[in-house]
Each structure stands twice: as C-alpha cells, then as structure tokens.
Amino acid sequence: MEPVRRTEQEITRLAADLYNYDLSWTSRDVRRVAEHFDWEIELEDEGGVELDTGLGMGSGQITLTLGEMTRISVEVGSIIDPASREEQRWLRDLFTESYVLARVALGEPAERIPGETPKILWRRPDSTLTLIRYSMIVSFILESNKYLDRVAEYVEDADDE
Template structure:
C-alpha cells in the first residue's frame, strides 16, 4: 500500500471554516470560480453536477445542483483506505480525530449521527457542514439545509419501512 493521506487538524478546520463562509447554496455556474479559489480542478460538468479533483484524485469532489443551484458539495478529505480491519481502524481513527478538531474550530456540533455511516454536523443559517465516516474514506460536505432536511426525511421513512 502507498502512504495514506489525510488532511491535518489545521487543514480540516481551515477548509471547514472557508466552506462555512462561502455563499451557499449558490448558482452552479459559480462553482468553477469557487473551485479555483480552493485550488480544486473541475474535471467535468453537466447541467445538474460538477465533478472535481479536490486534491485526493479523480472525482474526489462533487457538486450536485437542483434547477441550476448548487446545493451539495462533497469532498474526500482522506485517501481510500484498504478494505480490511486495519484500513477500517485507520479511517475511523481519522474520522474521530477530524471531528474533534472541527469541534475545537467550529464549536459543538449540532448533531451527531452514529451508525455504519456516522456523521457529525455543524448547522448554519443556510447550510450545514457534515463530516462523514464512509468506511474506507472520510468526507466533508457543505449541504443546503433544505437538501439535508429532505435527505433526513427520506432516511426516516426508510427506517419506518414506508419506502
């Protein structure tokens, strides 16, 4: 295995702070300029999404849109770990480390969602910063509150067996 990369505590806090201060949601047409300010490369785009290289390789970032408005930005903040016990431990340890760093930088989370795909959230007026443990990588997202609320409603309905 090659050396596994992950953002440092200072890097994750800086990234989350910059994302928190970004105008969000925003027109999808504004994303190339936003990407340039963060040093990300636009790889491809369609009317409802833009794929980015955010520093962790191809498709390590994604912007999704509704009716031309960017509502969800997801970024890998680690490389992919091996799909074994050691890789899982590495990802989980990094998720916990980053959650602690973000708590120090952003304040107490507004939500902690345990489970197989654990999340820690810091809600803002229009958008929420979300740190997610995706088993083999850790992801940081900026999601419009309306989009996140719709996602949460869908999860609730699935858990009730209604969909």
C-alpha cells in the first residue's frame, strides 16, 4: 500500500497552528486541543489519548505525565515499510518538504540536530515544536519546555552517576 501524507497546505497550517497555540499544559486542555484541531479522540487513559488527526487511528497522541499534558505528537504522513528503499526515499523527501514548509511559516529554527533520527526545533518561551524523522514516520511534536527541562535535568543527573 502506498504511503499517504498531508498536503503542503495542511503541513504549513499544522506547523503554524501547533507552534502558535497557547496552552496551560494541564490535563484539562486535552479535550480543548482535540476540539480546536478537529481531531477525534480514539482511546483515552491516564497516560493520555490516541487521536485520529486525519490520517487514521493513532495518527496523533497527547501525552500526560503525572497529570500534566507534556506532549502533542502529530504524524505528517503514514507509517512506511522500512524495508522498502522507495518508501525510505519518500519519507526523507517528506521530512525535507515539511522542514521547508515549516521554515516558511515559522522562520529559522532554533536548532537542527542531524543524525539517524534528525530533528529540527523551533522554540517559544513555554514550548518547543520539533519536526522529527523516525525510521518509519515523520511527526511534529509540541512539548512543554517545563517538561523538556525536567527531562534534561534527569538525563544530566544520570550522566553524573
């Protein structure tokens, strides 16, 4: 089955809307976020929700950590077959195109992290939007900077041990 993806307009709008969306980052925001973006909640538990964001079930997630909303993840395209060279190329092209579209909408990113799982980050005072290419999917991830700071502190403490 051929992979599916969001249109250029949808990618641009998704990047801009996620980046500019103001959140309190409380669990009370979960339904408000889903309604704002017209996403359907498919599954819900104490760890968050699985969403249909227009690309099918599980194409988005809202993560809760200790009762706080910490992450919104939205797929840009469908999951690929990692054994298919053609689909790997398609995924790389989707990542590159998504970056160009997001850069036009948001300006230059704060950070680019190359590697096997490349990331491009745009930071705001309270949140960070990341475009990431995993081995089988491209996603936008919006995370609370408070949460990211706690994770960085935890990793730093673990490295010191």
